[in-house]
Amino acid sequence: MSRVHTIGLASLFMIVTTAAVARAQDRPVAFIHGLNSTGETWQGAAEALQQQLAIQAHRPNPSWADTFQDQAAQVQHEIGGLPSSTIAVGHSNGGLVSRQWSRTHYLDGLVTLGTPNSGAPLVDNIFHFTRFSFQVYDRILEIFDAFSECSGFLECAEQWWWVLQANDLDEWLAAVANFILNHPWEINNTLGFMNVFPVLPQMAAQSNFIQNLNSTAGGEQTGTRVGMVSIARNWNDAGWWRVIRPESADTVAFAVDFAALLLDVWSSYIYATADPGDNRALSIASRMSTASGLMIALDSVYCRAVSSPGMGQACFANDTVVTDQSQRLPNAMEVVMSNGPVHIRETKESNEYLYQVLANVMSIPPRSAGGGSSGSMQPNSAIVGCSSWYWLDPVYTSDAASCFSYCQQYGADACEWTAEHAGASRPGDCYVEYGDGCTVAGGYSGWSAAVLNLGGPPAGGNSHGDGEVHSDSAVRGCIGWWWWDPVYQPTAEACAGFCQQNNADACEWYVSGDCYVEFGSSCYVEPGYSGWSAMVLP
């Protein structure tokens, strides 16, 4: 979990414990978690929604590796005393547990979110994708082997060795190889696919459990049913990386595509200009071209792994783990989140949609006034009347509620989010704003706004830097390190200011103008990196 979320949830929790105590007449809502998680995964959303709506949130803790039948029994044991007016909201496998639970406990409402209602082919195909990843890695190594061999022959070294270093091809390849090598295992670990029995076989597409669940008419005893479907933003660009590290996925997608293009550029160059009798040149070009082909195919292979039982050819839009088709809940109303969160963020970044479902579909009333207008985002509204008003560059969030959480973590005085293009603003832009005397005004279509008056960003994280910009240096040693896609800043100092403004733990700038806002603990600055400037914030 990122530092950002930890802080965000801590802020939410403080508000909830002081302002939104559930009352006896509130509607019970059971938030049920999925694979490799606990009830804690729902804490932020459940408490935020309990603050906004007249619900009484419950977060049972079934053992996620057990069979769905056993998990449903555990839920029944834990909260089986809840009345039949209860609504279950299940994320991923939690949706299947909820459906199974409804066979023994009537549920007035059932909401599944990112749930593999028709199974998850990735369960079986992850090993195929892992094998493919190793293949890509091996083909990249073969490029290094070919150049190693070339370097042993004077003519080849003179004529072709430079290709490996053209446009820093060697560095791109090394970085991409490293991205690819360990990632499948991280997917397995994060999603909980490693040695997870007996539930894993039940998740597979067309498993007996899934077939039985979807074919037994009347088996589930539910009232209103809603299937929430997330199609993740840019799901097909490095989906294999986005699945567990969405923050840096656009960077990695670019890295793989760019490295592949460089390989094709220079293999084309060799094919087009080398003496056709030069066997080493042909060998280098052939290996470069082969690796490029596999790299270009990475995204589609991952999509097929997510989509097609038995690694067929089909590719469906998805949330990086479950296809949109499978997320459909039979005999249910459907809510599709385009540009939605990735699977592992769905419990954290779907609040706006969950609010709409619970309020408008399940007819749960909002809490009566008392929290003022600062507790949540007001739809069709904007911020007006601030003095000393300034704001941070917008970041993308999937919905207004996520933007609200983001604003809280940065101690915002006010917060705005837009669902539409508006001037320079793009859909999903979230603005953290500071100023005095801000108020919310209605009549701004597509915008959501809230006044928080939190008084400024919280103190920095747990890094131990000096806050100085060091030239010819890089950031090293970060634990839990991740970064945003780079933005252009003209100088290292401007980049440092941007990083500070965004509450980064560390910061890097390259002479080309790339500025990286970075997060992680235990980072330090290491000299010896020409062209780079680095800073670790105190």
Place this chain on the structure above:
Amino acid sequence: MKPLTAVRCALATVAATGLVLAGATPTRAQIPASWNTFSVELTFNRYEIRPDGKLAGFKAPVVTYRFERSAAPWGWRTVFSLVAAERQRVQSVKGPDKEIDALSVVRLEDDGDGTPIRVTTRDGRRPVSRLPVSAVKDGLDNILRLNPGVSSSLFARTKAKPLQSASDRDWVDSIVASPGRSASRRAALIRRYGGSTGKHQGFDRYESVQGPQRIEVLADPQSSVVVAVNTFRDDLAVDRTTLVYTQAQGALVRKGIRSEHRVSAETRAVTEVEFSKVTFEQRENR
């Protein structure tokens, strides 16, 4: 000029291995007396096969690029752009099936004067093409740590792309083999491999042993154009490349290359490159 028997034979050999030749035959291949821009389209078809020649499962999207080199006062400027890429069909609950692009980077420009390259993505952006230095450092460290056979000297910044004068145009012979250069092509083969060791299927055969490798080259006896390059290690074929030409206005124009290399006992990686729209132009006002 009559088609060369040997070249036809090479065409047949390559066709038998499955090379699909499509697209326009080069029509403006004759090298004009005055030109400053060369361009060619290259279509890459990549897949893996089993020892029996059947597809092993993996097949990359077919991609076509345009490769252009134009003379500048300091040397050669290169522009490499995506012409077409096999698109991925995607199904979704959100409406009808659609197709999406496999590649997000579509153009690279290298002025050839040492200044940074320019990259354009499919949405028209020009991203700054750097990774965080730690990502690069970690990548290099792990490659070296996990693969002791890879030498760190590979990553030392010792070799820059050699500057190539705009007046140096011998490289064009690789794509458009003019009849007048047969002797120099033969001389190059002899310099690299020694004299011909005999005939094989009507071609001149050249052979060389380099360490554990034996290299065999087959060339057309009249034009000395290379039609096949095979590499053996311990008598096992590790690389096999065939080159296909077509005739256009007196010259032999490269039509395709098929490279096959052994990646395991069960699998061979195949790259087919089709060359089309070979063009020489004299462009003004550049």
